[in-house]
Amino acid sequence: MRLPLDGMRDAALTVNRLTSVGVTIDSIKMVTFERRVGRLVEILDDGEAMPAGLPEFGRVLMLAAELGKDELVVICADMRRARSLPPELTGRISLAVRTSLTRVLGGATLLSHDPTAARQFARIFGEGHGDRGLIVRAPAEAVAALEPILTAPERTRLRSFLGC
Numbered sequence: 305m306r307l308p309l310d311g312m313r314d315a316a317l318t319v320n321r322l323t324s325v326g327v328t329i330d331s332i333k334m335v336t337f338e339r340r341v342g343r344l345v346e347i348l349d350d351g352e353a354m355p356a357g358l359p360e361f362g363r364v365l366m367l368a369a370e371l372g373k374d375e376l377v378v379i380c381a382d383m384r385r386a387r388s389l390p391p392e393l394t395g396r397i398s399l400a401v402r403t404s405l406t407r408v409l410g411g412a413t414l415l416s417h418d419p420t421a422a423r424q425f426a427r428i429f430g431e432g433h434g435d436r437g438l439i440v441r442a443p444a445e446a447v448a449a450l451e452p453i454l455t456a457p458e459r460t461r462l463r464s465f466l467g468c
Contacts, residue, residue, distance in 0.1 A: 335350070339371075341457050341461040343375065345364055345380070347364075365404050375407075377409065378408070379413075380446055383421070384416055386418070388424055394427065411450075413438070414441070414466070
């Protein structure tokens with residue numbers, strides 16, 4: 305069966321879009337950074353083993369810049385499947401998160417079920433976001449925390465992203 309050209313072009317655009325928002329490290333780990341609706345930035349860790357590379361947590365700044373010079377984003381980081389990081393990366397990622405804070409209105413991070421990873425990400429995102437970030441254990445907590453600062457379409461997308 306032959307695919308129509310439009311379908312193939314759509315598939316190519318999808319691949320390009322995913323490449324632009326995801327970071328593959330050694331073709332093993334995928335951390336995606338997406339802004340699908342409004343100001344909501346979705347960060348998702350796929351839970352694969354962490355190699356020696358560093359995910360581009362600074363990508364938040366680029367996504368905020370797409371909205372405009374002074375626009376702020378709202379972050380929801382789903383780290384529930386994340387595994388622990390090599391200790392040398394924790395500080396570097398924490399610095400990248402703190403750097404992006406200038407463009408963040410608020411955020412919520414769902415922690416990993418892995419106790420070591422949960423401690424690491426609580427430190428990274430808790431210290432990085434200061435009073436603009438919240439560490440949560442359940443999707444409903446993230447929704448409750450972020451709803452007051454999101455528009456109706458952003459709230460709908462947040463629920464879809466978190467599966468609730």
